Amino acid sequence: MDEFRQESTPINVYFKHDRSKINLDIPKIKEDLAKIFSHERISSELADKIAYGKDYWLIGTLMNLHGQIPAYPDIIVWPKTTDEIVQLVKYAANHNPPIPIIPYGEGSGVVGGAIPVFGGIIVDMKYFDQIEINPINMTARIGAGVNGKTLERYLNAHGFRMGHIPQSLYTSTIGGYFAHRAAGQFSGKYGKFEDIVKSFELVLPSGEILNTKFYPRAAVGPMIDRIFLGSEGTLGIMTAVTCRIWPFPEKQIGISFVFNDLNQSLEAIRKIIQGQINPAVIRIYDKLETKRHFGKTEKRSKNKYMVVFVCEGPSELVELEEKVVRRNCLAQGGLECGDGPVQHWFDTRFVVKESSEYAPYGLVFDTIEVAIPWDRANDLYNAVIKQIMNVPGAIMASGHASHFYTSGVCFYFTFTAVPRENQSPIDLYNQCWDATCETTLKYNGTISHHHGIGLNRTRWMHLEHGTEFSLLKKIKKMLDPKNIMNPGKLYVDLTEEEKEKIENMGKTKLPINLSYFVTQKNELQSKKGEKKHGSI
Amino acid sequence: MEVFKKLAKYSWMVDIFKKMGKAERNNFITGYKNRKQYYTMEGMKANLKDLLKCANCPNMCRFDCPTLQISKRETYSPAKKAQIAYFLGMNYIPFEEKSAQNALYACVTCDACREWCPMDISTGDLLVEMRQELDQKGLVPESVQVLKNRANKNGTIFEESPFYNNSEFNINDPDPEVFYYIGCMDIQNRPETVRATIQLLRHLKIPFATRLDQRQCCGGPIYKAGFRKEAKKISTQNQRLLQNFSGKTVITNCPGCFATLNKIYDNLETPIKIKVIHSIEFFLEKIQQGVLKLSKPVNKTICFHDPCLISRSSSVKNYVADFRELFKLIPGIKLQEPLLHGNETRCCGMGGTYAVSNPSNALKLHIDRFSQLQETNSDLIVSACSTCEYAFKKAQIETKSNDTQILDFIELLALSIDQNK
Structure with missing residues (x-):
C-alpha cells in the first residue's frame, strides 16, 4: 500500500505538494472520528482512496492511464448532519498537526479543485440530499x-x-x-x-x-x-x-443562423442582449467547431460560424424574443437555418466522450473558458487561437462563445496537442494553458468564467486579482488560520522562480486593437444629429 | 457505406490531420499505434478497453446508478467501479484487495448506466467479466460463493431446487405448442403468478409443457455472480432441453430468464434457436387478435414498475410500450406513472446478485423503489417480474405498510377474464 502511494505521487504540476510535513496517525484519527460518525461512514480503504483521489481534471485522466492517482486522501467520511461537520472541522483544526479537510460532491470539476493534495479527510456530502x-x-x-x-x-x-x-x-x-x-x-x-x-x-x-x-x-x-x-x-x-x-416553461423554441465571420455574430448578439432581450441559450461556434458539430446536419454551415438560440418562457415573451433575435441576426448578415441545428445541439449536448476515446492516443486536450468585455472580444478570440497554435505540438485550437452579458462574453476554447518524443504530456498541457491565460490577461480578460480555479489556475490568482489577492489571503487567514480547508488551492504563495515565470506573462500588455472604438465613435457621431427621445 | 458515414462525421479531424506538421503527424501516429498498451494485459479476458473508456468518463450516468444512490459512496459510481476494475485488470492493484472486490459486486447490473452512456457501455457487463476473473483466481467473496455451491448441487440458486417431478406446476400436455419456462423465483416466491399464467393458457386452450422434471435455473444469476463455468454447464443442459422441444414458442414471465436465454446464452456459446419471448408479448398478441377477451372491469388505479431487463433501450426487447398498450385494453384500469418509469426505471435492488453480496443495501433499494411507487397513491403496485415483486413485498414488511396490494400483470390479466366465456 505504501509502495503504491510512493509510486503514484506527487503530481508534476507547478506546485510541489510536500505531504511529508503532515504526518498523521491514521488509526488514531479514525478512532477519534468514530465518536462523530458511525463506523460505516468512515473509510481508509484502498478502493475509496483511489476513487476520491481523482476528479475530472485532465491530469488525473492522463495519470489513470498509468494506474496513478493525482493524490490520495487519508480518510473519507460521509456526514449526515451539519452538527457532524461542525464536530469534524473543530477536531481537524485542533489536531496537531491540523488535518486538511476537502469537501466533495461528485468530483466532476475540471481544474483539480477536489484533489486532496496534502491528503487529509475527504468530506463526501452525498447524504445532504433533501x-x-x-x-x-x-x-x-x-x-x-x-x-x-x-x-x-x-x-x-x-x-x-x-x-x-x-x-x-x-x-x-x-x-x-x-x-x-x-x-x-x-x-x-x-x-x-x-x-x-x-x-x-x-x-x-x-x-x-x-x-x-x-x-x-x-x-x-x-x-x-x-x-x-x-x-x-x-x-x-x-x-x-x-x-x-x-x-416550467410554457413554450420553448429553437432558432439558428450562420454568419460569415465572428464579428458579425458577436455584433448580432451584443445588440440582442443590450436591447434587453435574453434568450435562455445563445451559442456561437467558430468555423472548426461548426464543422465538427453541425457539418453533417446543416449543409449551409460550411465555412461559417453557427449561432444557436433557445428561447423559453411564456408564449408571448418567447415569440417576442424570437422576433428580436431574427431581426438582429438578419441585420448583421446572418442566414436563418431553422431549428434543425438547435435540435442537434439538444441531442448531443451531454455527449462527453473525448477523454475516454482520445486519452489512450497520447493526445493532450482540454477546454478553457475565459471572459472578456465586448470591445476586445473578437481580438481576444483571434489572439488565443494564434497563441495556442504557436505552442510546439499543438494541432488544434477552436472556440465557441456560450454566455453573454450586456458588457461582454465568455469564450470557451478547446485545444489538442501531441507531445514530442520524451516530452511530458503534462508540460505540454501546461504550455497550452499558459498560452491561453497569458493572452487573456494581456487583454485584461478574466481567466475563468465558470470552471473555477482549483489546482490548475491557482498560479495565476495574484495576476488575475491584483491588489484584491492580498485581501483575499487576509480573509482566508482570518477565517481559516490553520489552513485546514482544501489547502493547496487559490491562495498559494509562489516561489520566486514560479513568480518570475508567471509574472513575465502579464508584464507586456498587448496594445488593444482600436478599430472597434473607432467604429463605435463614428456610430455615435452619426447619431448626434438624431432627435433625442427624452431623458431621465 | 458505414465507413463513409463515419469518415464524413470525422472529416473535421481529417482536416486537422492534413494541416499537421511532419513531426506532429509522426508523433500522432506513434501515439495512435501505441494506444493498446493502455488496455492490454496478458491472460486477461475482461474488456479492459471499455473499462478504461468508462473509467475516464466523468460519470455521466451516475445519477441513475442505484447502488451509488443508496450507498452514497463515490467508489460505487459507475466510472469509479470501472476505474477500480481497470486497475485490477492492469495489475495496478492486487486482486486480493477486498475493497476492490467489493466494488466489483456493488452493481445490480440494471443497465441504467448504458441508458445514458454516449459510448453505449454497460458498466455492469464489464464488472461481471471482472467478477469472472476473480472466480478464476478463487477470490470471489464468500457471501457470493454460496451461489456456486448451490449451482453445483442442484442447478439453481436455492438450497433446495424448486423444480421437481411431482410439483403442481410440472405440466406436460401432449403436443405442446408452448414451452412455459417458469423462473425459479416465480415458483419459490410468487407461485400465484405461475397459477395465473396456467389459468390463462388453459383459458386459451393452448397445450403447453413446463418439463419441471428436467429443469434447472436459467443460469443468469450464476453467470452474473462471476461463475461462468457453472453457468455454461447449466446453459448447455437448458439448450438441449429447449432444442428437443417440438413447439414453436418459449414463454417466460421472468425478465431474468428472458434476458439470459436470449443474450447471455449467446455469450456462453449455447444459443437458443427457438423463439423465447416474455409472456407480455404472447398474451398481448392474443388480446389484439381477439382470442383473449378481457371483459371483467378491474376498476383500480395502478402504478407499474418496469423491470430493468425488459425496459431499457438496450434490452434484448423493450416491452415498455407493450405494457402501456395492455393497460389500455384492461377495462377499468387507470395507470399512474412513478417519477422514474419506462426506460428510466429504477432497479428494485435484486439484480446482479446484489441482494446476496450486499443484503443490507439491497433492502434499502427495495424500500427506496417501493416508496417511489407508493408516492403515486395507486390502489395496486404492478410489475412483470416475480423478483421485483418479492423485493417490494420485503420492503412492505420492513416498512410495515401493508395497505398497497402488489400484483403481477399476469394476475391482473387473470382478474379481467371471464372464465365462463
Missing part, C-alpha cells in the same frame, strides 16, 4: 449533495424549473455549483449560480454555523455571503442553499 419546494416564494431549499439532474427532474415533475443546466448536470452537485460559481447552458434566462442562490448554510473552519438570511433584497451593509460563493471549499463547507425556481 429538496423542499416553496411554491409561494418560488424557491427550493436544496442539500449540498443533490445531483443536478436529480434536482431538475424532481422540479420538472412538480411543474418547476431551476434552469441551471451545465454540461456536467448529470454528474455534479449543488455544492459544486456553489463552490465554483457555476454557470449553466440556459443561464441567459435563469442566471448564473450566484444569481440563483438566495441564502445558504455553511460551516466555517472555526466550527461556527453561518446561516445567511433569506430576503428578496437587502441594504444592510456589506454582503458577506458573496465571499463564500466561488470559494471552492477553502472557506467552509456549504450544507444547503435556498435557490430561486421558475414555472
